[in-house]
Every structure is written in structure tokens, then in C-alpha cells.
Amino acid sequence: MSLQVQGVFDLSRYGDAPALVLDDRLVTYAELQQLVNDRAAWLGPVRRLVMVEGANALEPIVTYLAALAGGHPVLLVPGTREGAPRRQWDRLLESYRPDVTHRRDGVWSLEEHRAGTVHELHPDLALLLGTSGSTGTPKLVRLSRENLVTNAEAIAESLGITADDRAATSLPVHYCYGLSVLNSHLVRGASLWLTERSVVEDEFWDGFARHRATSFAGVPYTFELLEQSGFEGRDLSSLRLVTQAGGAMPADRARAWARRGEEHGFDLVVMYGQTEATARMAYLPPHLAAERAGTIGIPIPGGDLRIEGGELVYSGPNVMLGYAETPADLALGRTVHELRTGDLARQHDDGLYEITGRCNRLAKLFGTRLDLDVVERLLGECGIDARAIEHDGRLAVFVRRHSLAERVSGLIQREHCLPAHAVDVTIVDRFPVTPNGKTDYPALARHVADRPTVDDSVRAMYATVLGRPDAGDDDSFVSLRGDSLSFVEVSYRLERMLGHLPRDWPERSIAELDASTRRRRRWTTRLETAVVLRALAIVLVVGSHVELFDLMGGAHVMLGVVGFNLARFQLAAVPRRERLALVGASLRELVVPAVLWIGGVALVSGKYDLSTVLLANSWFGPGRFTDQWQFWFLEAVLWTVLGIGALVAVPVVDRWERARPFAVALVVLAATLALRLVLAGIEAGPLERYAVPTVAWSVALGWVIARATSVPQRVLASALVVVSCAGFFGEPRREVLVIAGLLLLAWLPRVPVPALLARVIVTVGAATYFIYLTHWVVYPPLEVDHSVLALLASLAVGIVTWQAYGLLRRRLTR
Incomplete structure (x- = not known):
């Protein structure tokens, strides 16, 4: 006898109609019902408590539906692929002691x-x-x-969802908005294309067009990303509906976006929940x-909104049973009959509601009561994108630009009568x-609170x-988009804090690193070999x-270090567009100061x-070594990294590199x-x-060394170092120096x-x-009689120029 999901989904009624579309498989409603x-x-x-790691994948969705079918309450939690901490799983596991768990550790396992x-x-x-504002606390929303x-x-x-619709799972299914997309389509016999790709990835839109998806859902940040990633140029021929909620x-x-919809033939529906x-x-x-943008509209069918004391209150059959803060609360029935949203609102003459602020976003400063959302809105009306706490x-x-700081302070002082020091x-x-x-306001609050004691935590x-106030305990150097420039400073500070530096520290979470900090005075410290090699090579x-x-050969060692860091940071495990952005940023940091300096000289x-x-002597320069070739090292970095970036810009190459990183480097x-x-x-x-x-x-060789993670791979990489360098210069001492430097990079993580x-x-x-850039101008007047002074002066001028350029760049770009 066929089970039906009790009171929610009658899957069998839609028979052979498509239910879930995977990249390599189509699951009909009949097949889904059998699963x-x-x-x-x-x-x-x-009846048992079933804890499921939510993901836009077949396995957890089947377990979610099966638990509902059998009357088992489901505790749906984020997975690590959605950025949630693994210890959130552990905390809920300890707090609620589920009877069954379904999680993903490489493969899905039901325990x-x-x-x-x-x-x-x-x-x-x-x-x-979990509540929309929670970050892994045991407080849960109980739903019937x-x-x-x-x-x-x-x-x-x-x-107006019908059986002809197909939604792309652009939001994670553990999130209530993403889950409601799943539920509202299954209840009407519509289908869903399951994907865990980001809307900024080309692969998302390739799949969207290939599977003829008709809708996607987004939160405000989704639309910011779309505007930055060439949405207008996508294949939108099948798109009919875009929904927005979540803030x-x-x-x-x-x-x-409403006007875009009119141009491309899709509707925008702004929602609130x-x-x-x-x-x-x-x-x-x-x-x-378009006409009433800024409002949340009208209640959904069966719901009711009213304003009480300025606060928006919702009632309807979809209001939760109540909260659960302990396992004992799972035995409770309904304790809540209407929802006090915590949002301040007003109703217009045409019946539409508008959110004007948050009850808990009110602050009283120096006798002045401020609505922080109003502060942000005021600044936005003046063309300033800002966040306030x-x-x-x-x-x-x-704010995100230094030039706005004084203007922001002046506007707030005038409009809200606050003193400057407030x-x-x-x-x-x-x-x-x-x-x-x-917006992660707690992260902003932590950033402000941490500033006086910035070295107290990782x-x-x-x-x-890294300039990332949103850095959370589960972020890593790689996930925060650290690059080959910032890694020098981060690795040094981190080693001083930890007392040691794990080889895989760029991939380790902040929580893992913070847990092992040992702050004590030491007479020696261990620096990353790549950092030491850079310093030694330039000397x-x-x-x-x-x-x-x-002692020639230092520049070729540095080329190997460039490839090593390129693989670790610019070619980290992030979406392809972000990889290309990181490559572009690193090249910009090379080209801009080089062209400015060389052009000025x-x-x-x-x-x-x-x-x-223009750093193009390899293509247009003289056919013999002259002063025009003094910046050959910078040219080699520029054009080689540019070529590698162009290579991974090809989607199929990018996929190969992720699947077989060492092989592609070879x-x-x-x-x-x-x-x-x-x-x-x-x-x-x-x-x-x-x-x-x-x-x-030389750069490719550094790439191979970085991708050599096992002993056999390092042995092969070492052999390739010797084979590649031997005989290249025709100067054994120079070749031995380069080989020694690269072998240190392969086998000695820290010095x-x-x-x-x-x-x-x-x-x-x-x-x-x-x-390297400036020493050609500094040392010639001193080299004949004062070679030591020439070396020290070259280092000093380069360091001062680096610091001055960094200060100027921050002031101009922020």
C-alpha cells in the first residue's frame, strides 16, 4: 500500500510527471514516492526524532519526505557546504539527542x-x-x-504555480525560504532542479537553461551578486518568475528588477516572511x-496582518506551534496563536503594508531615540550604502569608502542632533x-568590539x-579570500599566536586555530618556507x-614561489568567477605599481x-640583454599568471583542475x-x-609543488625540480641554488x-x-665603493615604497 506524506504531499497523484531534476537523472513523482x-x-x-542535514540533493529530501510520511518530526539543520559550522550539528545533537541522523561526510549516511x-x-x-536570526543555538521553531x-x-x-513550473534551488533547503520553495512546488505537482551551485557561477545558468527552469528565489544579497556577475547576458528564455524575500x-x-522582468518576460514578486x-x-x-516598490504587499491567502502599537502582527494557520529550547518542549502543543513579528510597519491607503524598521533596532544615544534602519535609509537616500549599529x-x-566617512558623520549629526564624538x-x-x-549585524558588532585588542584572537x-569584519569562527584564510600578498603577514602573526603553524593552516577554520593558540614569549619562531624564500631570494x-x-638564481626561486602561492590562494577551492577575480586582483597589484614606477622613471x-x-619586452623588446630587460621577472609573473588565469577561465579546464589538481598542474x-x-x-x-x-x-613548477600533497607526489615533484633545472643555466652553482630553494619549498613547510x-x-x-622594482634606481650610485650600503638602501627604499603605495591605494580605493 502506498504511503502518502500525511496531510502535506500526495506524491503518487502526479505519476510519471517530473518531480526532481538532477544533472544526471530525472526522478518522477512515482519514483520519488517509491523512494x-x-x-x-x-x-x-x-515516531522518532529524525535529524537531517539539509542540502539541495536527493538523499536529504527523500529522508525529509519519508519522515513526514511516517509522522516522524524532522530537525532540519544546515550542512557545512552551506557555510554552517560542523559544531552546530554537534551542539544540536548533544542538546536534542535525535533518534536517527542523516548527514553527509563525503557520502550520505543514515544512522x-x-x-x-x-x-x-x-x-x-x-x-x-532554526530561527532566522539563530547561529546554532538550541532554540528551534516548532511547526505542524x-x-x-x-x-x-x-x-x-x-x-500561480502549476505543474509546468520548474524551480531552481537557488537557496539551501535547510533555510525556511528555500524549504518553502520545495514544499510549494511539490504540493502542485511542479518540479525542481536540484543544484548547490551559486547564482554567480556560469554552471548555474548553463544548468538553468539546459533544464528549462522557470523560476528562482533570492534574498537581497542574491540580487547584489547577480548585478555584479553579468545577469543581463544570461539565457533567460525559460524564466517566468523571480521571488525575493529574506530581508x-x-x-x-x-x-x-521589476523593469528587468518587463524586458525579459519574467515577473518579480517581493515577499515577506x-x-x-x-x-x-x-x-x-x-x-x-515597480509602482509600489518598498512595500511588502498584502497577506498570503488565509493570513491576516494588523498593526498593534506600531508593530506588525500576523495571524493564520501557518503560525508556528511555538519555540523549543529543550527536548522537553517537543511534547508541547500550541503555545503561540499569532506572531508578533518584531517589525515596525504602516499600512497605506491602498491596503499595502510597508516595513519601517525593527523594534529591536532602536537605540537611545545621548537622549536621542534612533531607529537604526531609518539611519541606514537616510544615508541610502543620500547615495551612501551603509550599515549602522x-x-x-x-x-x-x-561604509566601504574612506571618502564617505566625514560626510556620513556630518549627515548624522545634522539630521539626528548627535554630537560628533557619538x-x-x-x-x-x-x-x-x-x-x-x-546583513550580519553581530559580525559588525564583534568587529568594533575587537578593535582595541585585535591580537587577542585569530x-x-x-x-x-584581511579587511574582513565578517570573519566567523568557521571561516578560513581560503574562504576569506586571502591571497599571496596577505599570507606573509597572516602566517607570521599566526605562528606567533599558535606557537606552531600547521601545514594546512589556510584551510583550517578560525575556531580550530583559536583553540590551539599558545601566547608565550619565544626566542625562535617558525615562518613559512615560502615567506623565508621570498626574503632570501630578493636579498x-x-x-x-x-x-x-x-649567488645568482634567486629570481627563478621567486618564480617558483609565485606558482606555489598562485595554486594555494588564487586557485583555491572557490567558484570559478571568484578565482578569476582573485587572479585579476593579484595581477592588478603587480601591474599598477610597476607601470607607474617604470613609467615615471x-x-x-x-x-x-x-x-x-608595459612589461612586454618578451614580445617587443630588443633581441639582446640590455637595461630594457631589467624587469624581466615582473614580466614573467604577469604573463604566466595571466596565461594560467585564462586557462582556468575555461569551464571544462576549471572542472578538471578541481577534480585532478596535481594531474592538471603536471x-x-x-x-x-x-x-x-x-x-x-x-x-x-x-x-x-x-x-x-x-x-x-618555473611558475608551473611551483604550482606542481603546491598540489603535491602526498609523499609519492612530492617525490615526483622533487624529481621534476631536478630534471627541469639541471642544465638550464649552464652554471651548476646557479642551478643547485634554484633546486635547493624549490626542494625546501616541497619538503620543509616551515623554517x-x-x-x-x-x-x-x-x-x-x-x-x-x-x-625588485625600485632597486635598479637605488644601487647604481653606491655599488662601486659601498656595496653593503647599496644593498641596505635598496631594501629600505623598496620597503618604504611598498608601505607608501599600500597607504595610497587604501585611501584611493576605499
């Missing part, structure tokens, strides 16, 4: 913790979700089958999307957002050095040029040609070595050892150095490019 039946039979007849249950479960309890079915039906009716979208942005009402409570009909009796405002303006690189795309240090380069000693002295200024090394052999043979000539086509293999010397090494290592 649900089998899973429900496994769960058994005794039975006990045959029966230790809980008293209320007959109406069907689903437990009636909540689920009435909300799904009301949303389906509001949006207020600025009225001008809503109008712009909370987890406590099973997701969505109100919607703005699409024909009003109250902290320690002051108004803390966050307003604290902070510049951040970006506004932190929660996994659900809402999180605070990351926030400062060798400059020292050889001033003829203090004759050329204008003053006439020493350099245009091909040198292929690139083989290709660059083959090019070198064709152009120069085994031993390079005086010019060929500096030209881009014949030195690109112990005296603590007093570590800060010097870090500074020199961080300023490497600028020292």
Missing part, C-alpha cells in the same frame, strides 16, 4: 542511534527549524503539518512591483552577511589583516646586482622604452617545458633564461628563525616586488 516509501519503512512505525525514542513528541509536531500544508498551498496560489530590498533595486510563520506571510503582486553607547556606522565611522571592505544573505587578526638578487657576492630619465613600461608543467625545449633546448641562452616563453615552466629576526624577514618578504 519515500522505502525510506519510511526503514524509519519504522514508532540509527536507538531503536525507539527517548522523547515525548506531540502529535502535531512535524518539523523543527497544518503549518506546512497551508503555507505551501497559500504560496502556490499567490505565485528588505531597497526600493530602487526592486524597481530596477519569517521562520515562525513557516516562511512567507505576505507578497506584493507582480503588477505592483549601537555599540557601547555610540552610533557605529560602517558617531564612530568604520571603513570595511565589504558588509558581512549571514548564510541567508542578510578571528580578530583575520578581520584586521640574493640585489646582493648579486650590487656585486657584494655572486622613463619620463624623468628616458631610460626605458614603451615596451619596458600537464601545464609538461606544456611549458615542451615550449622551452622547442625554443631554447636544454640550456637556455643569455636572453632565453629571462624571456617569458622559456621561464614560464625556524630567531624571533628578533622574524619581523625583518616578514617585512622584506612582503615588500619583495617593490624592492
